[in-house]
Amino acid sequence: MPAPLPHSYYSTFPAGVDGLIRQIVEADYPHAVITHVFENAVLYRVGASDPLLSAPYFQSTFRTLEHTRSSPSEGVESAARRFEANLASYPFSRLLEHDRHFRVMFSRDGRPVPAPRAVRDRMERTIQRVSGRPTRYRDADAEVWVSLRREGFALLLFRRLRNRARSTDRPKGMIAPELGALLCRYSDPSPQDVFLDPFCGHGGIFLERMRWKYRLAFAIDRDERLVSALKERLGRNSDAWRKRTYVRSGDGTSLEGFDSGFITAIVTDPPWGEYDRSVGSVEAFYSAFLTSAARVLAGGGRLVLLAGRDVAVPEILAPLSSSLEMEASHDMLVSGKKATLYKLRRL
C-alpha cells in the first residue's frame, strides 16, 4: 500500500498557466494528489520531503495548515476568526524552530490585502505564545498567511522566506528563474537536445535549461556586455563548460552560423513588443526571427516563445504555416504585464 500523503501544500506560479502547471505536475509527480488548481496557485498533498516541494517552476511554496470552503464574499476578518479557533493547535514551535521572527499576512487571490490591526495582533499573540518566537513585520523570516480565493476557499498557510534570493536578487530585465524553468520544462527537454536561446540577455532561461541534460546548448545576444557577463557566470561553474555550452554575441533574428535543421529546441523571450521599442518594427523583427527559427529547427523541433500580448504572433506566423505549427498558447501575466506563451513545432 502506498504511504499516506500527510501534508498539504500550496505553490504559486504566474497567473494564466494553470492548465499547463496541472499537466506538468501530473506528468512529473504522478504520486501527488492535486486538490485544486487556481489561476495562479495549486493546492496539493505530498509527503513532507517530496521533490515536488522544490519544483523549480514554483514561485513560492507554503505548507497548508488548514483549508476550508468559504463564500466568495467572505472577508479576511471573518476567515481569520474561523482559523483562530484552531490556531493554538498547530505545531508553530516546530515550524518556527529555526526562525527568528514571523509575521501574519492576509491575501485575496494571491494579492496582499490589509486586515484590521486587532485581528492581526490576536493571531500574532497566539502564535507567539505557542512558538515562543517574536513577531516583527520587517525582517521576518517566516510568514503565516490567511488567504482567500474567489473560487470559494479560505486557507491558513505557512512559509519560510529564507530561500527567496533565487528570484528577488536578479538584474533588471532578467526573467524570473521560476518562469525560465517553466518555459524550459514546457519545451519537453531531452538529453539529445541541441538547445538555443537566441535572445539570452542575462541568461534567465539558459541557466535554468542546465537543470536538464542536453547535447549542446547555445546562447546568443546582440549585447556584448550581457554575453561577457553570462560567459563569466558560466565560467565560474566549470561543470557547465564541460557540459558543452556556447555563449556568443550575434543577431538572434538571422541566426547566421547555424546550419539548417541543427537545433532541436528553442526557448526564448525576445524583446517584448510595446515594452521594448529598441527593435524598430516589432512585426519585421518577429517575422525575421520566426523565419530563421523555422530554418534552423530540425523536423519535430520545439519553439517555446514568451512575447508581449501586443505582438501579433499568429498573424506573423501565417506565411510560415507550412513549416511552423502553433501547438498551444497561454495568455499570462508576467510582473503585471500582459504576455502570451506560445508552443510551436517545426513540421
Ligand SMILES: C[S@@+](CC[C@H](N)C(=O)[O-])C[C@H]1O[C@@H](n2cnc3c(N)ncnc32)[C@H](O)[C@@H]1O
Ligand atoms: C527580454 S530580453 C531577454 C531576457 C532574458 N531572457 C534574461 O533572462 O535576461 C531580450 C534580449 O534580446 C536582446 N536582443 C535584442 N535584439 C536582439 C537581436 N537582434 N539579436 C540578439 N539579441 C537581441 C536584448 O539585448 C535583450 O537582452
